[in-house]
Amino acid sequence: xxxxxxxxxxxxxxxxxxxxxxxxxxxxxxxxxxxxxxxxxxxxxxxxxxxxxxxxxxxxxxxxxxxxxxxxxxxxxxxxxxxxxxxxxxxxxxxxxxxxxxxxxxxxxxxxxxxxxxxxxxxxxxxxxxxxxxxx
Numbered sequence: 001x002x003x004x005x006x007x008x009x010x011x012x013x014x015x016x017x018x019x020x021x022x023x024x025x026x027x028x029x030x031x032x033x034x035x036x037x038x039x040x041x042x043x044x045x046x047x048x049x050x051x052x053x054x055x056x057x058x059x060x061x062x063x064x065x066x067x068x069x070x071x072x073x074x075x076x077x078x079x080x081x082x083x084x085x086x087x088x089x090x091x092x093x094x095x096x097x098x099x100x101x102x103x104x105x106x107x108x109x110x111x112x113x114x115x116x117x118x119x120x121x122x123x124x125x126x127x128x129x130x131x132x133x134x135x136x
Contacts, residue, residue, distance in 0.1 A: 007084070009084075018079070018089075018092045018093060018096055019079045019080075019081060019089065019092070020079070021072065021075030021076045021078070021079050021081060022072075022075060024075045024078050024079055025071045025072070025074050025075035025078060026066070026068065026071045026072055026075055029066050029067070029071050030062055030063065030066045033061075033062035033065050033066055034058065034059065034062045037058045037061065037062055038058070041054070041058065079092065080092070
């Protein structure tokens with residue numbers, strides 16, 4: 001845009017997941033750190049659930065260890081957004097076209113077992129009917 005020093009970039013439809021710096025680096029690093037802490041907690045006999053206090057401590061520690069400043073910069077650089085790098089953007093798009101979306105693979109795996117899980121695992125008793133329903 002002239003006079004404002006703003007560069008307007010239009011992304012192709014349905015391609016934002018390829019170009020979102022937080023998803024590319026920051027969120028994945030934070031998520032991996034949370035998973036490591038959870039594995040350690042469970043491995044040390046922490047049980048199957050977390051208290052709110054334990055969850056906040058775990059998330060806070062993971063956040064601090066996520067090296068945010070470096071990862072945010074790496075995310076923008078890795079997406080080709082800053083500095084602007086059309087070649088990097090094209091590489092990510094080509095990789096997506098060649099390899100597909102991992103999320104679709106996960107969805108396909110779930111759809112293959114969905115009926116079995118719903119039938120055999122997620123069977124809950126029917127809700128109570130009558131005046132007792134909703135009272136505690």
